[in-house]
Amino acid sequence: MIGFAARRLLQAMIVMLVVALLAFTMFRFVGDPINQMVGIETSLEEREALRERLGLNDPIPVQFLRFITQAAQFDFGTSYQFRQPVSELFAKRIPATLELSFASALFALVVGIPMGIYAGLNRESAISKLFLSVSLIGISLPTFFIGILLIFLFSVTLQWLPSFGRGEVVQVGSWWTTGFLTLSGLKALILPSITLGLYQMTLIMRLIRAEMLEVIRTDYIKFARARGLPDRLVNFRHALKNTLVPVITITGLQLGAIIAFATITETVFQWPGMGLMFLQAVQNVDIPIMSAYLLLTAFLFVAINFIVDILYFFIDPRLRVGRP
Amino acid sequence: ETLKFAFQGALNALDPYSLNETFTLSSLGNTYEGLTRRGADLSIEPALAESWEVLEPTRWRFHLRKGVKFHNGSDFTAEDVAFSVDRVRSEGSDLTTRVPADAKVEVVDDYTVDFVLASPNPILHYEWDTFYIMDKEWTTENDAVKVTSASDTTPNYAALHANGTGPFKISSHEAGVKTVYEKNDGWWDEAKHNLDTVEFTPIGSDATRVAALLSGELDMVYPIPVQDIKRINDNAGTVALTGPELRTIFLGMDQMRDELLYSDVKGKNPMKDARVRKAFYQAIDIEAIKKKVMRDLSTPSAIMISPFLFSKAGEFERYPYDTEAAKALLAEAGYPDGFSIGMDCPNDRYVNDEAICQAVAAMLARINVKVDLNAQPKAKYFAKILASGGYDTSFYLLGWTPGSLDSWNVLSNLMNCRDESGAGSPFNNGGFCDEKIDSLTKEILVENDPEKRDGMIAEAFKISHDNAYYIPLHQQGLAWGVADNVDLVQRADNQFKFRFVTKN
Amino acid sequence: MNVLDIKDLKVEFPGRKSVFVAVNGVDMSVEAGKILGVVGESGAGKSTVGNAVIGLLQEPGHIAGGEIYLHGKRIDQLPYKQKRLLRGRKIGMIFQDPLTSLDPLQTVESQLVETIRTHLPLSAKAARQRAVELIDSVGIPNADERIRQYPHQFSGGMRQRVVIALALCAEPELVIADEPTTALDVSIQAQILELMKKLCAERNVAMLVITHDMGVIADITDHVAVMYHGDLVEYGETTQVLGAPVHPYTQSLISAVPRPDIRVDRFPVVNYIEKAGTPQKQIDISTHWLGKSRDYGKVSGPLVKIRDLDMAFETRGSIFPSRRKYFQAVKKVSFDIEEGETFGLVGESGSGKSTIARLITGLYEPTGGSILFGTTELTSLKNRRDVLAMRRQMQMIFQDPYSSLNARMRVRDIIAEPIKFHRLASSNAEVRQIVDDLLDHVGLGAAAGKKYPHEFSGGQRQRISIARALATRPRFLICDEPTSALDVSIQAQILNLLKDLQEELGLTMLFISHDLAVIRQMCNRIGVMRHGELCEVADCDALFETPQHAYTRELLSLMPSLELLSRANLQTVDHPEA
Amino acid sequence: MPYVSNEEAKAAVQDRAGIPPAPSRLARIVDSDMFHSFLRSKVTVVAACGTLILFLLAFLAPWVAPHNPFDLASISILDARVPPVWMEYSDPRFLLGTDDQGRDILSAIFYGMRISLIVGFCSVAAAATIGITLGLVAGYMGGRVDAVIMRIADVQLTFPAILIALLIDGVAAGIFGSIDREVFAFYILIVSLALSFWVQYARTVRGSTMVEKNKEYVQAARVIGIPSVTIMARHILPNVMGPVMVIATINLALAIVTEATLSFLGVGMPPTQPSLGTLIAIGNDFLYSGEWWIAIFPGLALALLVLNVNLLGDWLRDALNPKLR
Numbered sequence A: 001m002i003g004f005a006a007r008r009l010l011q012a013m014i015v016m017l018v019v020a021l022l023a024f025t026m027f028r029f030v031g032d033p034i035n036q037m038v039g040i041e042t043s044l045e046e047r048e049a050l051r052e053r054l055g056l057n058d059p060i061p062v063q064f065l066r067f068i069t070q071a072a073q074f075d076f077g078t079s080y081q082f083r084q085p086v087s088e089l090f091a092k093r094i095p096a097t098l099e100l101s102f103a104s105a106l107f108a109l110v111v112g113i114p115m116g117i118y119a120g121l122n123r124e125s126a127i128s129k130l131f132l133s134v135s136l137i138g139i140s141l142p143t144f145f146i147g148i149l150l151i152f153l154f155s156v157t158l159q160w161l162p163s164f165g166r167g168e169v170v171q172v173g174s175w176w177t178t179g180f181l182t183l184s185g186l187k188a189l190i191l192p193s194i195t196l197g198l199y200q201m202t203l204i205m206r207l208i209r210a211e212m213l214e215v216i217r218t219d220y221i222k223f224a225r226a227r228g229l230p231d232r233l234v235n236f237r238h239a240l241k242n243t244l245v246p247v248i249t250i251t252g253l254q255l256g257a258i259i260a261f262a263t264i265t266e267t268v269f270q271w272p273g274m275g276l277m278f279l280q281a282v283q284n285v286d287i288p289i290m291s292a293y294l295l296l297t298a299f300l301f302v303a304i305n306f307i308v309d310i311l312y313f314f315i316d317p318r319l320r321v322g323r324p
Numbered sequence B: 001e002t003l004k005f006a007f008q009g010a011l012n013a014l015d016p017y018s019l020n021e022t023f024t025l026s027s028l029g030n031t032y033e034g035l036t037r038r039g040a041d042l043s044i045e046p047a048l049a050e051s052w053e054v055l056e057p058t059r060w061r062f063h064l065r066k067g068v069k070f071h072n073g074s075d076f077t078a079e080d081v082a083f084s085v086d087r088v089r090s091e092g093s094d095l096t097t098r099v100p101a102d103a104k105v106e107v108v109d110d111y112t113v114d115f116v117l118a119s120p121n122p123i124l125h126y127e128w129d130t131f132y133i134m135d136k137e138w139t140t141e142n143d144a145v146k147v148t149s150a151s152d153t154t155p156n157y158a159a160l161h162a163n164g165t166g167p168f169k170i171s172s173h174e175a176g177v178k179t180v181y182e183k184n185d186g187w188w189d190e191a192k193h194n195l196d197t198v199e200f201t202p203i204g205s206d207a208t209r210v211a212a213l214l215s216g217e218l219d220m221v222y223p224i225p226v227q228d229i230k231r232i233n234d235n236a237g238t239v240a241l242t243g244p245e246l247r248t249i250f251l252g253m254d255q256m257r258d259e260l261l262y263s264d265v266k267g268k269n270p271m272k273d274a275r276v277r278k279a280f281y282q283a284i285d286i287e288a289i290k291k292k293v294m295r296d297l298s299t300p301s302a303i304m305i306s307p308f309l310f311s312k313a314g315e316f317e318r319y320p321y322d323t324e325a326a327k328a329l330l331a332e333a334g335y336p337d338g339f340s341i342g343m344d345c346p347n348d349r350y351v352n353d354e355a356i357c358q359a360v361a362a363m364l365a366r367i368n369v370k371v372d373l374n375a376q377p378k379a380k381y382f383a384k385i386l387a388s389g390g391y392d393t394s395f396y397l398l399g400w401t402p403g404s405l406d407s408w409n410v411l412s413n414l415m416n417c418r419d420e421s422g423a424g425s426p427f428n429n430g431g432f433c434d435e436k437i438d439s440l441t442k443e444i445l446v447e448n449d450p451e452k453r454d455g456m457i458a459e460a461f462k463i464s465h466d467n468a469y470y471i472p473l474h475q476q477g478l479a480w481g482v483a484d485n486v487d488l489v490q491r492a493d494n495q496f497k498f499r500f501v502t503k504n
Numbered sequence C: 001m002n003v004l005d006i007k008d009l010k011v012e013f014p015g016r017k018s019v020f021v022a023v024n025g026v027d028m029s030v031e032a033g034k035i036l037g038v039v040g041e042s043g044a045g046k047s048t049v050g051n052a053v054i055g056l057l058q059e060p061g062h063i064a065g066g067e068i069y070l071h072g073k074r075i076d077q078l079p080y081k082q083k084r085l086l087r088g089r090k091i092g093m094i095f096q097d098p099l100t101s102l103d104p105l106q107t108v109e110s111q112l113v114e115t116i117r118t119h120l121p122l123s124a125k126a127a128r129q130r131a132v133e134l135i136d137s138v139g140i141p142n143a144d145e146r147i148r149q150y151p152h153q154f155s156g157g158m159r160q161r162v163v164i165a166l167a168l169c170a171e172p173e174l175v176i177a178d179e180p181t182t183a184l185d186v187s188i189q190a191q192i193l194e195l196m197k198k199l200c201a202e203r204n205v206a207m208l209v210i211t212h213d214m215g216v217i218a219d220i221t222d223h224v225a226v227m228y229h230g231d232l233v234e235y236g237e238t239t240q241v242l243g244a245p246v247h248p249y250t251q252s253l254i255s256a257v258p259r260p261d262i263r264v265d266r267f268p269v270v271n272y273i274e275k276a277g278t279p280q281k282q283i284d285i286s287t288h289w290l291g292k293s294r295d296y297g298k299v300s301g302p303l304v305k306i307r308d309l310d311m312a313f314e315t316r317g318s319i320f321p322s323r324r325k326y327f328q329a330v331k332k333v334s335f336d337i338e339e340g341e342t343f344g345l346v347g348e349s350g351s352g353k354s355t356i357a358r359l360i361t362g363l364y365e366p367t368g369g370s371i372l373f374g375t376t377e378l379t380s381l382k383n384r385r386d387v388l389a390m391r392r393q394m395q396m397i398f399q400d401p402y403s404s405l406n407a408r409m410r411v412r413d414i415i416a417e418p419i420k421f422h423r424l425a426s427s428n429a430e431v432r433q434i435v436d437d438l439l440d441h442v443g444l445g446a447a448a449g450k451k452y453p454h455e456f457s458g459g460q461r462q463r464i465s466i467a468r469a470l471a472t473r474p475r476f477l478i479c480d481e482p483t484s485a486l487d488v489s490i491q492a493q494i495l496n497l498l499k500d501l502q503e504e505l506g507l508t509m510l511f512i513s514h515d516l517a518v519i520r521q522m523c524n525r526i527g528v529m530r531h532g533e534l535c536e537v538a539d540c541d542a543l544f545e546t547p548q549h550a551y552t553r554e555l556l557s558l559m560p561s562l563e564l565l566s567r568a569n570l571q572t573v574d575h576p577e578a
Numbered sequence D: 001m002p003y004v005s006n007e008e009a010k011a012a013v014q015d016r017a018g019i020p021p022a023p024s025r026l027a028r029i030v031d032s033d034m035f036h037s038f039l040r041s042k043v044t045v046v047a048a049c050g051t052l053i054l055f056l057l058a059f060l061a062p063w064v065a066p067h068n069p070f071d072l073a074s075i076s077i078l079d080a081r082v083p084p085v086w087m088e089y090s091d092p093r094f095l096l097g098t099d100d101q102g103r104d105i106l107s108a109i110f111y112g113m114r115i116s117l118i119v120g121f122c123s124v125a126a127a128a129t130i131g132i133t134l135g136l137v138a139g140y141m142g143g144r145v146d147a148v149i150m151r152i153a154d155v156q157l158t159f160p161a162i163l164i165a166l167l168i169d170g171v172a173a174g175i176f177g178s179i180d181r182e183v184f185a186f187y188i189l190i191v192s193l194a195l196s197f198w199v200q201y202a203r204t205v206r207g208s209t210m211v212e213k214n215k216e217y218v219q220a221a222r223v224i225g226i227p228s229v230t231i232m233a234r235h236i237l238p239n240v241m242g243p244v245m246v247i248a249t250i251n252l253a254l255a256i257v258t259e260a261t262l263s264f265l266g267v268g269m270p271p272t273q274p275s276l277g278t279l280i281a282i283g284n285d286f287l288y289s290g291e292w293w294i295a296i297f298p299g300l301a302l303a304l305l306v307l308n309v310n311l312l313g314d315w316l317r318d319a320l321n322p323k324l325r
Ligand SMILES: Nc1ncnc2c1ncn2[C@@H]1O[C@H](COP(=O)(O)OP(=O)(O)OP(=O)(O)O)[C@@H](O)[C@H]1O
Pocket: C013, C020, C022, C040, C041, C042, C043, C044, C045, C046, C047, C048, C049, C058, C059, C060, C061, C096, C454, C455, C456, C457, C458, C459, C460, C485, C487, D002, D003
């Protein structure tokens, strides 16, 4: 296992290197950072000077190397927009994003899994059909649209829930801020996590349903029933577990996506997280944030996929052969 | 009282010289002050300078206000002014033009400062309402003399903390998330506001911003989309404040290249022909744009500056909307069947920018000009059409507010000749060149007689109008959403000053 | 008082165009403490009866008529919840396909413990204790450790025993055992049968045992029901039915039982055919597709030469080599197979027979030793073309017929695949012709080609698997329990086919079986395995008459008696070439 | 033999008797199990009809739509934001009202759906093809091949569609100079969406393949000598298609919606040719101002499309599984 992890770590390095390289080729196409950093009346000479100082005139490979050497020392530079070290900015934004991701993943799993099982077992039931259709309509509308509709309903019309922000946050430890401990913080989580989790919920639900339909027709489920096991055991321990490989694959990917790319939801709800910052960075061509962010995301995905691969081994003993 | 408000953009760095951008300067103007300030009607008022006089055309004397303290308690003196002048002109500052590079500062005594200029400049202090004075000691002590620049690798104290003389202190600031202001009890002026704290949150999404106002979570939001004005007015407890803004929206055309980019006309540039430009001009139904796109929240304009900023603006009139005349002009110019042209347009910069472009494209289609519209976010848009992108455009939409609120700024930035690299008028993206306008611009700069000066400005604008070098569209409107219990002043420069606010 | 009463049971599988009646008006009953045996041809509907009783017919199958009573209470119409309560506790079920009956993701232990705890009020520890005892009682050595493994780490016979343990663990009142001993060697089989008899005698359990093994029937059953084509053709006390069969099908069935005592050239076939079907065609190999010339060069010496073959499975992974655990499934095994001979492999369940088969076909990589096919060393074969050539010459019939068939392919495509792939036919029409022929030869009939594997009975699936293996016209065929799920008549038909192929074409076979009678008829030489080691290799007759190794002697002594099948009966039926 | 039901036995006899049943292709389709299971499910038939109608409307838009909203000369800003006919101030020319540029919503839906359908289907098909292929290879081969493919996937995951689109757009513009945006926009959209979606398929298929490849039917195929490629395509693929179908049908919605986002970043179709997603996004700005029809009708059209396609997908997945028929 340690060897496996070490190999993955090495691969992660390579992945991050490639990501950084790609990112650097790409930044040329995102726009000109200088325009976003100075007022429109700033003279051309000053723009040129700034560009020179930022090293933007250096050839791409030079910029890339500089970035990599610094990144290797955990120095990701200073944000063009905020004029603060990128790492500090990240540290401030990460709690918000993780809490939102956690809440929406929880929503997706807690609703998606039982509904998926139910729909898989009761293929013809009206409730499952209704649920499947409604969730589909939910995902066929764009995220921003859903977000705005929810805000319109729950904030403007009913005035139950806040329309933006994290509510009141409490400092926990030296740098973590949490919204879980205040009422307004919890209220503020509801709408964005539903908006964000809707797609994953639908996906997980339909995936489980589809897999359940197949698994419940296998011989071992038949035999489990013949042994008189209660439905709970048959459905969850035997049937569900056998559907899990694709489900955890997708859950892992989606979890990564909601942590890394909750951009639209965070924008709609002005959620002060990483996604919002990333979108702003793209809009404002904030290269240091973008590159550090992409590196972080790359690492996140390698890590998540590593965990998923480990989970495969836990779930399915047949996959353990030949693996250290 | 607490005022909670939101703006579409964020307040990033707190260093008053690091970004020459309206919202940043507007926000910091509640904390910092300049030697002058502008009142509700944008008239120049004394602020940290009690009065000033022009001793000779090249020597200005400012008498500073006594007894003013910075938020940290240190006194405001002439040294601070001299320090600020140096700092604002130093490398990394984005406001270097506030004080001419060749001007010298002479400290006469603790409360008197002289500015010695190389050449006369009647509008020297026009932009000083946003040239904020910093505390020399504080800045030096905190090692923040160098202007916070984007190329810095360590954070600058001044970028994260503020120490001004203004009516509000910044008590906490998280860039892009939240900024909290607190009342400055030791402010030198009599407070007309009744606020204790002000909370600012950036909200990027228009709909969310409006929703937050409608739901009563916020007291004030700006800007609001024009289409939501009615909704906000209909809502009990909120009202939309609208008014004219100073920004002029206009269309520019490539008149420099010998062959138009993104066009099916090869080997020549139709836009060099004034008839073609006039045809474009006359094909645009500005009233329809005003009514349908802007929902009446715009003022069609015949010149490139807001009528508020130029006394003779009333002398100009737009060419009438006339499709037939436009077609005739095109035919005359040799394009009876029209041609195709690529158009660049931002989609997140000005009020309904993309919708305006689409409407223009549809209108030009009626005179057989096929427009390929390329609407992009501002980062990509500006990177393409400005000097850094090699002025890669044939037809574009742009907006301009003269920072000094004076026409010379417009002429020198937009209407003088330029070369390929942008030397000259850097924002004359179309690159037209009219010697007469250039020479007028030079004269205007040094002319101290207002009457004569205005005459020359009018002449320059007339040349532009006659040749249709630009197609001015309108001054866009301001729209702020305010809760009924809040009273405030909406200034035409779109700056929001807390000192005008009362909440009950 | 009868525990189980089945009255006029009718089960239908509605198809798209017609309704298939799998069970047509069957009556049976089992008394407490008694064992009812059900025999009959493959596909007669035996398993279907069992499934109907426990209420787990595969969709779209359903009970179309009749009644089922448990202790006099009607159960076939009970609502789902109440039916569930019967399962495990009142009715224990052993499905025919033990290899797919276990959840692949749970250890044997957890499956046992959960079942025990569902039905009996035991603590987790006590339940585990009981689980270990059960596993021990079905003859799996080293139960304490073995129980923590996963089903795929068990051999076929071991899985079958786990399934039996699972069915018995809650001490149900009625046990339905569908082919409970097919994958077991005689000694284990004897142990299991003993266990079952004991259950009946001591706990008054009623049992319904479905089997093809006449020996088992004779051994343990009190009553016998004979099914044919969905009908119950004969029903009565075991002694009477076996001793004096009335129905012609029963008579011919009994006559076809292979004899362990003498060796015959061909197996007697059942010559009773009542309904229109596919009459078995006598084939002339020399003109038949299966006999078309093959281009293999003769080899000098043995065709397959196995030397010091070792196979160790990792049973516990760890980064530290010292903490890894291995299970040595095959230890230093060496033997030769001559061209054209049949080499039999018998031995204890779990002794490594299937593992050897898989090693030869390259499905496992041996941890040591060499396998020579002709002159080619198989373990070091890398070149794709060589591997391909080898594959075509060597085929295998898997022990588990069902899971080796792709559930999403039609039977016709499954069989056609190797023919098409190895380009053994020139046109699609020819492929079709060959497939239909093969299906005929294994007694399924061409129409079966349109169906999917799950629509077949256990024996029928096995036959599909055999047809597929024959489709490449192999030179060397590995048969892992090829006929374990077949009734004697089909078995005879298939074994005869194999024999014909061997005689005419010199087919070489590795024949793994538990059925000593079949081994005796089929094999030239025999290897006996135990605990991964080959303990004896001898000529067939020599082995049966003068066994050397103690284990071999034990095996032979345990062959189920066929005394009940009276001599008279065996002789009345004519043996074509006896 | 007992297996054969009477009719089948007769048919089999006929078969051998050399009476070739030569059904036409159509007859074979009509007679197939698939078609049969299709007809049996009413919901599926309705969904298929619904999908067909939507497709027809989209692809026959120039003939069925009352206006051509992409023809700039034919639209007038003065017609902007006219409500649907049943409301006050409506205009009988515009059944479902007009958008902020004066485009007829009904026609814009038809035209926009064509863009959305092409982009959506092509990108999902491309993503699925790439993803399934790589996933099969990675899962089946394992080892180094697997590591390389999966790490490429990780790199890919890091770049959301927006960034890929910017990259492709930039590179394309760099290579081809001033390009015909309308034509290229399609390719850019499809390629960037496909690139950002394939990983899901690849990882899912890989996971399932790793499970399937140890099953005995795969080993049986290997013993026959079937080459790996064929084993993957013919044996493993059908057995791992279940999750793929689920993801694909759901991804369709995501692709259509993401396309709109890309357009806003200036890399998609020009704003004068709004797709279904773009229409919704435009209409989104007018929700509070009471001009709901601009967003709601295109939204309904999209929801209808997604619903129908998913129902069809559900059926197809079941129909491909012989046990579920
Ligand atoms: N799901 C199904 N769909 C259609 N027909 C089926 C299905 N399951 C079984 N059958 C048919 O029902 C008949 C009886 O099957 P059953 O499994 O009861 O046979 P069996 O007597 O147990 O045979 P064997 O000894 O070979 O196991 C067989 O002809 C089989 O083809």
